[in-house]
Amino acid sequence: MDDIVKQALAKWPNVPHCYGWLGLDARGNWYMRDDRTQAQGPFRSAKGSMLRHDKLIEFIHRNYEHDAEGQWFFQNGPQRVYVELEAAPLVWRVAQQGANTFTVTAHTGAPAEVTGCLLDEEGRLYLAAPAGLGLVHTQDVGIAAEAVEQGLWTPEAVQAADLPGRFGHVLSPAERHAAAAG
Known part of the structure; x- marks a missing residue:
């Protein structure tokens, strides 16, 4: 996990988690899922917009892990962004x-x-x-x-x-x- 992320967690420990906004497809591509996309259905049927920004993708990769319940997430500063998985983590x-x-x-x-x-x-x-x-x-x-x-x-x-x-x-x-x- 990046040091800047650890510092943000210490500074803002009570930021609510985020659900449904980020997806990982079966080819390892990341997708942003706005409100409109989420309203269209689950990730398998409504993926959203594929991320193409290399630095953002690298940041996600460095801060991608799972919790004790097996939910995979991207730690974005103090906020945990849970990932919708198409096939596997x-x-x-x-x-x-x-x-x-x-x-x-x-x-x-x-x-x-x-x-x-x-x-x-x-x-x-x-x-x-x-x-x-x-x-x-x-x-x-x-x-x-x-x-x-x-x-x-x-x-x-x-x-x-x-x-x-x-x-x-x-x-x-x-x-x-x-x-x-x-």
């Missing part, structure tokens, strides 16, 4: 470094060590890592298939709907917050 980029050496990096740039490989009913490939569950970026599925073919990763068949419960992440903190508010 992380999107993995996979690269082949040698004949049987593969590297995995999160959309945030953080490296990962793969601890599990999963394939859902739609043919989407997920990788588990200590940082959390992530979906393999569509452009890298062919590279990941090489690791599978070499026996480095063995996909386990899963249902996508079961993944949040199994891996402890929340796809829609906004829906959870609304339900709790009642």
Whole structure:
């Protein structure tokens, strides 16, 4: 977390959390969701405006984490901006470094060590890592298939709907917050 964020948290500890305004799609793109977009429906059906400002995206990446309930958020100064997830909290980029050496990096740039490989009913490939569950970026599925073919990763068949419960992440903190508010 950036030092400036830590200082803002100390200065303004009681800023209310923000829900529904930021989304992460299955390709690792960030979306801003204004009131009009949120009124059109959940993130999967109404994404909003894709962020394109590199410095803002880098700031989000450095301050992206999860709470104890598995809700992923971006700590924006003193305010926690909870993220709507299309598929998973992380999107993995996979690269082949040698004949049987593969590297995995999160959309945030953080490296990962793969601890599990999963394939859902739609043919989407997920990788588990200590940082959390992530979906393999569509452009890298062919590279990941090489690791599978070499026996480095063995996909386990899963249902996508079961993944949040199994891996402890929340796809829609906004829906959870609304339900709790009642």
